[in-house]
Amino acid sequence: MSKPLNEQVAVLGVGCTKFGDNVDQNLADMMVDAAQAACQDAGVTLDELQAAWLGTFSPGFNGGKATITLADSLRFRERPITRVENYCATGTDAFRNAAAAISAGLYDMVLVLGAEKLKDRAVRGLQREGIHPLIEAGSTAPGMFAMAANRYMHTYGLDRRTLAKVAVKNHANGALSDKAHLKMKITEEQALSAPMIAYPFGLFDCCPTTDGAAAAILCRADIAKERGKALVLLRGSGLAVSSGKPYLDPTCEYLGFPSTRMAAEQAYKAAGVTDPAKEVDFAEVHDCFTWTEITNYEDLGFCAKGEGSKFIEEGRSSLQGDLPVNPSGGLKSFGHPVGATGVRMIYELTTQLRGQAGQRQVKNAELGLAHNLGGPGAVACVILLGREA
């Protein structure tokens, strides 16, 4: 990184609510908790923050639209607040826009907040919001991803036992995370014998529906340094939208997600990463389904196409592996409140890079990657955070 510190972006503080079925909290309550935790972590007050970006997918029935809800719940007023929505990549895209505003010199210090209240919602209604009424009518997220997984299994011979290994790993990690939604270990047999949702996905191959919020405070890196904070720096970011109609595209090989490959390419280029398998120390990736994590390994360049099964089988992505993936427990165990997930990944990356992840700490965490995947795999966002060497 050749840029001077005053042209770089640092993560000064992070916060996260408990993820789960938060019956005692509405969207606004969770926003307050996450933002206050991030302020406390950063050692700043809300008054010091000059602007905010709010990532939320579907706040409609929980307090009107969202920027005013943030302004009123946090009394964060008289300042800019932008809402970003980009399917399941909402949280990381909000982070990306906030970071650009810091880089542009518009603000010195800002808030990024991801929040979603899902457990009060009818899942079908929610699902419908993210689904194209002509192309995808009647389909569900498990159904769509299951079709892709079947194609992959047909081509590469992946079986359900390998998928179960992803679930077992992520639940084991999540069991070490106090804030995880499904904080419990499971066995391969439990995963394999769980009720079928959409072949090859049983219940434990699917991430849960979750409430939660997460926050990050970003600032110019020279300001973070002045404050004596451990320097967690933005190394690169990427966002790509491919097509929402892969089903209609006869050239689509359907063995992964081009959006992830393109977003990763942008982020790696910005960070000067040429060999991600060696240079990325750990990653939080979008494991909405167990198979998604396997194809993510490949699309992110952690291994070659078709070798994702081997990657998990050999334990390379486990907490003790050479490239731990989803040390938090991932969407699978930590939970998936849509707009919050990307910011929750920033929370995990920052915690790991500072060496504060306790029992789930990965070794030699110097460069971490966060990856969100949204829509029918059409939108991907990749963020790279690094600790000052």
Next chain:
Amino acid sequence: MSKPLNEQVAVLGVGCTKFGDNVDQNLADMMVDAAQAACQDAGVTLDELQAAWLGTFSPGFNGGKATITLADSLRFRERPITRVENYCATGTDAFRNAAAAISAGLYDMVLVLGAEKLKDRAVRGLQREGIHPLIEAGSTAPGMFAMAANRYMHTYGLDRRTLAKVAVKNHANGALSDKAHLKMKITEEQALSAPMIAYPFGLFDCCPTTDGAAAAILCRADIAKERGKALVLLRGSGLAVSSGKPYLDPTCEYLGFPSTRMAAEQAYKAAGVTDPAKEVDFAEVHDCFTWTEITNYEDLGFCAKGEGSKFIEEGRSSLQGDLPVNPSGGLKSFGHPVGATGVRMIYELTTQLRGQAGQRQVKNAELGLAHNLGGPGAVACVILLGREA
């Protein structure tokens, strides 16, 4: 402006669909038309654009969520697309985020697109999306703004005849705009005798429900200069969220919108504007209701608080006045497709600054202001564009 051109943002091209009841176009069709028009105007192809920001308030029932709809309709793929939503300030906030990314050096040239398909929607359902279910339940935009207008009338003695003058002016301007939704002149008597909607607002005091899309292509100013284009530069921007609960705030004087004052202050500071009444040459402001335009004059610093009536009565905001406001016809006559409106204002500012506005051209157009107001007046965004002197 002391910054070198390569650190400034230019508007390279703009496009706009016909605004109105576009029964032959869905959201995607309008996106394509606006973006292609902007490309043609800029002399670039879509392939040259490295990223996009899409401002849309409520695309939910018109092709799923929005970024994928843009990617597929325009075949604008393999690149970043961010959706921004911020009530009626959605379009200008999308512009603001796109400009920040150019300033940050992330991209050389990007697309900003505002689009909304409203005429297929049940207005009550749409309204509900923007309204707080606890605080504002049962209220409508005309009802909320009417309450504020009554308070203002009580304090300053404004009467309905003055409101009618705003409608007459904006319809006269809109009658000169080929793309305007309500392209027709009206008389004061017509305005005063129209059916009452919510006192003091009759039908002609309210902006219509409109379909439409508008686009702008932004680039580094040195690139615009290289291409030999008339230089239209971003001089400053501001965004502020006040409170969504002014009705509950006993200290609120309710004679204008603090959000507008704060956003304007930010934009003026960035542009070095100290006397907006003299330095701003013309403005596109958020005249969702006639009274809103009057209070906007005051909140934007075009005249003192309470003197907005005099400002319109004296003809200062007319096309021939010293500070023409809404030369396009404004929301009142040009129409108000929520997410498109802010970008449509950028279209108008750019057209005027280039001297290409034909019959509605304002004189000496060197610095133009765009102003969006959203929610219950809680969100405001102000953009200043200037022509290279």
